[in-house]
Amino acid sequence: MTGEPLLSLATAAAVGFGAGYVGSLMVVRRMALVGDALSHVALPGLALGILFGFDPFLGAFVFVLGAAFLTWFIERSTHLAVDAVVGVLFVLALAVGVLLTPNPDLLEALFGDVRGVGLLATLASIALAAGVVAVTRLIYRSMVLSVISEDLAASAGVRVELVSLVYLVLVSVVVAVGVQVVGTLLVGALVIVPAAAAKTLGTNLTRYAVLSAVFGVVSSLGGTALSFAWGITAGPLVVVLGVTVFLVSWGFAAVRRRRAGDAEGARPV
């Protein structure tokens, strides 16, 4: 299905920016794998939307939000290892989703198809991405403090539990919106890969967060543009481009470290 390329590119750019920015917190929280698994939960929601005729992305959002609440609850209220529980439950969700999704729609649900978005979906994506970025900006300080020490954050007046819950809601929105671009299997990559790339280059928080959002736009927008040019699904291209950005950043950081090391060695003692 091919619609208006401009709409697709605008959607991809907005989603890439939101996912990159929100993802920068996910990587410092060491929740990269949880984020990836969380995204798979979108599939049963999408399937129910397709089966019962309501907006599939609403279904995806409700399911991811439910999974996010469950993660938050397990993290806060039990002694269970979150990663193990998340690994088991969320893979089950993926399996159930695949069984429920009608066959003709399965490929699109798994890998997305941003080339088919309409005006309404584009406007909704831009509005949601803008909202997510605005709220993330508001809680960025509190989240970073909570990562380095929850007690330290609390001593500075941060409501640690509340902020963590708000963040999971933001991740759910980004995942639900991102599913259009890269599908449920790969949306985790849209959130994590740009931040991982930015972290290799970031020397301070501002630079890191901005780079993460920019890398999100580059991979999402670039992958979608290539998908129009080559006539293939955007999702995998977005991810391959994102990983390429990561590898280039990593190489660049390694060269920079080596140069810094040489300069240090050359300094008179």
Added chain:
Amino acid sequence: MDNAFLPGPQYPRGVVRGRTEREMDSRPTPGGPFALLSVSALTVRVGRSTVLDRVSFSAARGVTLAIVGPNGAGKTTLLRALLGRVPYTGRIAWNGSVRIGYVPQKLVDTDIPLSVEELLSLKCPGDYGACLAMVGLGPGTLDRQIGTLSGGEVQRVLIAWATVDRPDVLLFDEPTANVDVGSEDTIFSAVRRVQTETGTTVFLVTHDLHEIHHYADRVLVLDHHVVFEGAVAELFRDPRLVAETFGLRAGEELPFEVGAHR
């Protein structure tokens, strides 16, 4: 912050509302007009075990109170209760509006692209260079990433963080547990300087006899309940209590002369 008449565990209101300014307690604080903090029958349960059992003590303004006791005695839990991070029963009453600065034992995660200047700016606007100078760190430290600092430097940055908004109370959780030998004096002289300049009250959780002897005015010995509360000199006059508290063997002498530095 009065929990005495409420059923079940309660969080102190100041923190739950996301503020470090503590609410004014309408009743007079026991322990005299100069008492900053009065804690009575503070009890914290985690699951079935009672971590703090009817702990009562008070602290005057400007003093350094050392909180000592064996591992698992509830020292850190006491600090966390004062911060409002654990549910408790009993009463924690601050005399007036109190701003608390907290210095944790260590940071949970430092693998973050976060500079020292950014860390300080996450607390409040201020003169960060002067703040670092007070803890003996140069202005060059502002641009460094927190992950590249040594244990001693992290502690000093944390003290700067805790003192940047001139708090009334500083809570220290074993500030020298993760630093190199020799950094302790630098850290404590920084604390002293802050205390002299701002009249801050310091609560210091520690295992170190030296630290108590050199830096504390009063001691609270904790083993789930209060074993001893009094002046440092008073504690050192009781060799049996000192031996029990610090695990000294029979006949083992203190590694310094009592009273020499005070």
